[in-house]
Amino acid sequence: MARINRILALTAALAVCVAGSAAAQISDGVVKVGVLTDMTGAYSDLAGPGSVIAAQMAAEDFGGKVLGKPIVIVSADHQNKADIASGIARKWFDEQQVDAIADLVSSSTALAVMPVAAEKKRITLLSGPGSTPIAGEKCTSYNVHYTYNTYAMAAGTGRTVVQHGGKTWFFITADYVFGKSLEADTTKVVLAAGGKILGGVKAPFPTTDFSSYLLQAQGSGAQIVGLANAGADTINSIKQANEFGLTKKQNLAGLLVFLSDVHSLGLATAKGMYLTTAFYWDRDDASRKWSKRFFERQKKMPTMVQAGVYSELMHYFEAIKAAGTDDADKVMAKMRELPVNDFFAKNGRIGADGLHRHDMYLAQVKSPEESKYPWDYYKIIKTIPAVDAFEPPDPACPLVKK
């Protein structure tokens, strides 16, 4: 009897050892990704539930398992509030074994969660936010800034507009970190391309009535009115600019316009506008194929943020597979080492600063006559190669070798 007991004890001990070694590969026996996004607020159409669907599609397309362990997607609403975002992130990391957080639309939430994740050695995969300090002075070694940043938007739209003769600029800027970052980056690009800034106004975020600011923009006499805002602010400012006849003598440059904005504005109002995007559903066969699958679930075509969530998670799962573990340091090393090649990016590379550098596209919104079928909204004017679209690594980021 005593002998049997000893054998049982040995087997149990052995079982613990085996379980222990498996845990070293995949912590807690599960790869858990939290999609932390704006589910109901100003950005819920461009990210929100669509981002969650994109994440679920990524998990399914990867086979639901990585290294034999299940992939689980959870989601939560950060309401665009930094304190709520970091609170949820802490809870996820401490109590619910979340390995990585995806999306984090709106820069203030991303900047609040990144240091929490770095402290706990977990990964943040940003698709929604755009501020350049994310891969600059605020960079962390556990972060990937995947889809776009304000510099890329400015470089695409700003440079093109100046080259087409839009030399003098006036800004209507959303008065928070993202708007200011977008204005600063565009200013840099416009000046470098030989343009001139005549002035600007900071509108509180959010604003519904832009007429005062539009009058000031008209008074400035600038050729181009740059809209350094996003979401509902962009929609209302474009709509009212048409109403006030601003578009007769001046031109608008939407510095961050998403497919969802164009959809709700309608082509009659948005036509002719230049914009920069990381992804357009109707660009090639691969993007069409994926987008149609997305459409079946969401009944809307994906924005670049939603497509970015899918692509970044596939890359994350690939990196776990290649590294043979979900250990954050090793996975980050693999994510930087492997190029991104899918319907979203060709030869995309993640730098030491965490910024994913890939080609961007300059698009022009079609007129109602040019649009042949539902969601046929953009003409792709040109591809902006990654080296032109993104800035070289910012020395303000401590991870960048000087």
Place this chain on the structure above:
Amino acid sequence: MIQVLSGQLLVGLINGSFYALLSLGLAIIFGLLNVVNFAHGAQYMLGAFVAWMGLHYLGVGYWWALILTPLVVGLLGVVFERLCLRRLHGLDPLYGLLLTFGLALVLEGLFQNAFGISGNSYPVPEALQGGTNLGFMYLPRYRAWVVLVSMTVCFTSWFVIEKTRLGAYLRAGTENSALLQAFGVNVPLMFSITYGFGAALAAFAGVMAAPIYQVTPLMGSSVIMVVFAVVVIGGMGSIVGSIVTGLGLGLVEGLTKFLYPPASDVVVFVVMALVLLLRPAGLFGRPR
């Protein structure tokens, strides 16, 4: 400088007429029913959406929407008053506030679920497209129309309430509804109609707003706070107070947007704090 200033003042006046139109309905409801109608913003949003749905699904144009939408939303208001709000009569006003706030959340949630946050675009009616150059600014024809119509509606409401028999009943009900009922006036019916009228005014403002602003589920909640401030500054329940204050605050806000834009979303509340310090009953209110 003068040119720019006059432009900004005119824009302020346009916004002010929206505030006046919206706060009028709130003031009437509060005056008679003693209900702080937090659903007012949602009813405004409902007005804009009913107009949009009419155009999109049924082909009902702007002019018909201007008449039909307030009727539809007003009727819904009457039903809501009969079924729910009535049961809270005589209780602390806080209960009515909670009920209407809840209704607003439910309505906004339903529309958000159905239409998403970015909402839809409503075109400016053909007859009101374009605009005139006034020298100091370009005035879109539609905005001029908004000022004209709001002024007319405000004046008519004021006239009905202050100068007609129906208005006299309303005012008497505001003072002492129990006594009015003792005189044989059907006060419960008056309550229903008043609430319905308030909701209809909100919906009317919603239709007026649809071609200017994007029709979104949250369009009401962004404007309702300012409108409440207008009612408080004007004196809770005062009709004239809400109209005058609405216009005045529009001007103040317009000036702030020009002089120091970052303060433009708080200036209304600064004014409110000052007024409450100096005249706790509001500019036109009487202490109860």
